[in-house]
Amino acid sequence: MERTQGDGEVDHLERPSPLTDKERVMIQASWGKVYQNCDDVGVAILVRFFVNFPSSKQFFNQFKHIEDAEELEKSAQLRKHARRVMNAINTLVENLDNSDKVASVLKLVAKAHALQHKVEPVYFKILSGVILEVLGEEFPEVITPEAGMRGNLLISRLHRTLIS
């Protein structure tokens, strides 16, 4: 299904086909390399996200007024969220063969962000782009176009959970 948003952007919300065993193993191996460096990678992703999309800082009381990238990098709240994001993705990747678990993790994250933190769903889409951008730069050998596309589909599931 394709939905056209108000600004004319076409949003691909089609249900992805189930992963084959081969794809699952490939994603888990690729992610394993990323997760070995989870602290550095997570912080690099979030700093890029908050520097390039400053309005996304509004949800974080401790660094919403910080503009300098080096200062952002030191923020304890940013570093904590980076770890949480990386750990949540790790749980998803470890459980790719358990769709109930994947759905329950996505639902928990989606509910907390929508209801408690009041984060608009669009920020998840933006963050997913930044994740793929940073991983593509840092791990060109593991982020193939195919893996990138699957990553996008995972995030679009999260986005769909958030808006439903």
Ligand code: HEM
């Ligand atoms: C892949 C995407 C994301 C994942 C997996 C994720 C995960 C988490 C987790 C596990 C927590 C802690 C539990 C909770 O309070 O819900 C959290 C907290 C939070 N998240 Fe996210 N998050 C994501 C994206 C975002 C985005 C895009 C924003 C806003 C732009 C955001 C804003 C927040 C805020 C404000 C908190 C509370 C921070 C605090 O209390 O210090 N998150 N997130």
